Amino acid sequence: MLKSTPFHPRTSALVRAQTWRRWSGYQMASSYDPHPDREYAAVRSAAALFDVSPLHKYLIGGKDAARLMDRMITRDVAKLKVGQVYYTPWCDARGKVVDDGTLSRLDEATFRLTSADSSWRWLHMNAVGMDVTIEDVTETVATLALQGPLSRDILSQLAPYDMGKLKYFRVAKTTIRDIPVSISRTGYTGDLGYEIWVDAERALPLWDALIEGGSPYGITPAGVWALDIARIEAGLIMLDVDYFSSHHALIESRKSTPFEINLGWAVPKDKGPFNGRASLAAERVRGAAWGFVGLEIDWVSFETLFAAHHLPPAISNVPWRVSVPAYVGGEQVGYATSGCWSPILKKPLALAHLRRPHFAPGTKVDVEVTVEHTRQRAQATVRALPFFDPPRKKS
């Protein structure tokens, strides 16, 4: 039996076409409407409300909490201020990525870590000999992501906290209609947005308060399809879709270093010991063998493939997650792992792994497209990520 999140009594009443899917063992809505168009539009135009409770969540406390976190993640925890949030990968000893998530410093010695996979064992393995407490709050803390240009206006109506003061990647404690919450200025959409952390027992009143207060601002419950489109536009990777955890990869070639999945920026040069440091330092010198980039598929070339069969281009309004070969001069140089039609950029986009040297922005590659049962190739151009990066994202 799949688990359901604390918001299930509300969300399940909204899933009109029973479009359910799995997320970390939970049943989650792909979308509430039969199609995600309106839910996606809310992300970029008003405010979308996502249930992201399946994220694994841990509270790490105690004297050595900072030491544990610093050993585990690639980014420098000494520089993480109280009330600040990092997005970060973490690696095994060989510098291969185990997972990625956010780390919030709630106070000097208390952290909240989120991860896509369960991190319970890994946290304990790294904590040997340290004075820390590790609490798995995955099921006791419910999480909503409120994402979109009007998300700040909505929270400003509902929370006594001055939302204008909550900067990008900062977190604060406040209340929403007297419900104690923690709000972080974070998200997985590349838009202005927040994530709201609440005691699971208060989940439903929080949902109701947001829907009621957000309705005049067009708040729209949204499912994973809409989230996926937004995160692809924002160039954000997804575990088990765009890369595999080194803990789960069956074969070595499925593992990636942070440099290979566009997270090299999160590996500081000057940081002391942490998992994978030596390997990553060597790779920094050597240069990564793979790049993780955006592909913008050329519409005219795409349309021409269909026109040959007297067909208009077939594009789903649902994002895809399959491996698609990419070629240069007829030779395969990599593969795309997820993609979508971008409603805001009006382009078909994909996220792709490409071998050196083919990942430089501007490089022309061909991607495989199936047209009328035949394998064809459409032209595409390598783009630096993110594809979509509005100023409001960091405002």
Add this chain to the structure above:
Amino acid sequence: MTVPRYDAIVIGGGHNGLVAAAYLARAGKKTLVLEKRPLVGGAAVTEQVFPGFKYSVFSYVVSLLRPEIIRDLDLPKHGLQILPLESTVTPLDNGDYLAGWADADETREELRRHSKKDADAMAIFGHLMHHMAMAVKPILGMIPPDPTSLSPRDLAGLLKLGRHFHGLGQEHFHALHKLMTMSSADYLDEWFEFDALKATKSASGIIGTFLGPRSPGSAYVLLHHYMGEIDGAFRAWGFQKGGTGAISESIASAAKAQGATIRTDASVAQVIVKNGRATGVALTTGEEIPASLVVSGLDPRLTFTRLIDPKGLPGDLVDGIRRYKFRGSSGKVNLALSGLPDFTCMPGFGPHLRGAISVSPSVDYLERAYDDAKYGEFSRHPYMDVVIPSMIDPGMAPPGKHVMSIFVQYAPFNLNGGWNEAKREAFGDAVVGTLARYAPNLPSLILHRQVLTPDDIERITGLTEGNIFQGELALQQLFFLRPVPKWAKYKTPIEGYWQCGAGTHPGGGIMGASGRLAALEILKRAP
């Protein structure tokens, strides 16, 4: 002080003028756009007529904006953001409704409620219209060849078109012929039995024309509106965030990024013509601006008879322009609302409020609305296409408040006794009163009402007789006949003077094709 010298001046900052300017500037022409109003957009403008409430004053949805323009000008980067407008609900007089939803299965089930045959027919009809739209689509992107001309270019164009139509096959060619000649009501009668369905579909065949659903020729306009559907994958259909003015602004921004200059509050009095050649324009202030190319985005009547002295033009051209039909037939009512209308057929809040509400309960209803107009009156019970933009983009009104956009037909430009303040208000009352039959709480919600008759549309935007398409989309004035035979390729008899408005091929709607094709033709002929 020296006056800056421009290569090209575009008269009128409507969307076609802006598109033309952007393409000319992109090709390196130093381009100036002159707009008489304080804002660009022409009939695609967003204005706060009532503080805090944004009206898409005239044009209100986007359906046919050419994907190549979106790409060439990178409009998304400049603010183009089209939000889904997912449904159409037609309230019926018996308290029921007919709905078309975003989901094909839901729509089919809804249709089965009214007619199982129609539900089955819809899929086949959809396929046929797909083929028809595919057949006509290439025409939207081509400079119309003249079938009476023997020039190599025209012959090449005709040959291409001939091959294209030959490739259609007999069945589709016949269907196309029917579409070109029949009335939308007759055409739909061949397919469907449910009256409200036929009425709602045929409504798109009468928009912006002085035709009724039973007038021959209206079926083509039906197709014109289907054209947006084959660009379905591109999803350029819906509601622009911030209203249609934001589309104009995005094109203006793209034009500026290409180096074009845009001057608002700059009304052109005339084009300066010396020795049969346009050399610039004179503004109403007396200021003269020289340029080697002058491009008019205004409608054919203004382009040929007001901006220049028609005495210098060939007689058949002037005659043709005089006969060119404008016959504005639609009006617009914009409302600021304190809350949401409550439709009797679908009480309370619901998804129908995020889509279009079509007041088209029967073909007779539409034809009667036309009957009023035929004899010089506005429709007592008009056809209406209603949207609540603030339900799609909450930024259009203060939180919890709403705006309603009501496209109304028929409101004849040539009203018996002429339009005046009282007639305008009576027209507004007829609109609100008719809509209140379906949503009784509507009158009590109205905070502000803006009523626009064809007379107002002409006065504000300049569009002759208030025709929203710069002239009817009627077969006798389309393609190589738009606006008039021999002058359908954006050129005019005056050297250096060109036309780029919706009065040229392929015509109206926020399509931009006229502006783009004109610019491409100009660049080819006057590089």
